[in-house]
Amino acid sequence: MEPSSQAEPILQRLPTGDNVVVCEGAVREKPSSKEEVLQFLKDYFGGHAATVGSVLVTNLKSGFRKGEWDQVEIE
Template identity: 70%
Template sequence: MEANAPHFKLILGSSSTARRKILADMGYHFTTMSADIDEKAIRKEKPEDLVMALAEAKVVVYEGVVREKPSSEAEARQFMKDYANGHAATVSSVLVTNLVTGSRRGEWDKVEVPLLISSQYSISRQIYFHDIPDQVIDKLIEEGIVLYAAGGLIIEHPLILPYVKEVVGSTDSVMGLPKALTERLIKEVL
């Protein structure tokens, strides 16, 4: 991307490793700054409104209930066990602000994530999991990273990858930064 390097400075307002990787994979050079806010203090009834309010967040909705970052190891364990038996969706948002002009664009993106033991294909943007063994869940909790992920859901983690049966749709959206949406919003604010 050096020959076509953008003529603007890009700041990622998130400390998420996954979001940094996605943006770097898109060819952008950027710095990161994340707000030190209490995400739990910001409440909205609809997940789509919540992620826009947080402006850097991803939430997981399981059986109609918003699941943010697990509050404990026990909650993380329960989240991961549940996913083999139910239906979840990730809801992400992207908010792009041009700090020179003040132009601002944002949207949310939702990915349906039915987590089932199944060999069937389904509609787009879905993920199928094999049952995740207790010893894998134990290792993930011991490592601690699931405590910092919405719904304890980290499909890109090497310990989880063997149990992902099928991803149909946008993995980058599940990871919290949908590439196509991000690219479009950047162009809109320039």
């Protein structure tokens, strides 16, 4: 089945995104173990943390990219 002419421009765009936590200057991805979860929670309780989220949309036909990011402080 071929995409309709109205859907084609939408199908040419690839949205991607990610979120991380920054705690005391270190980037934290998803914890890989129960022990790491507990350590992260201890660090967050007494420290300073922020979440950073980003989105990047790529036009697969032209290669043009547009992205944004946002940071939220947790106190």
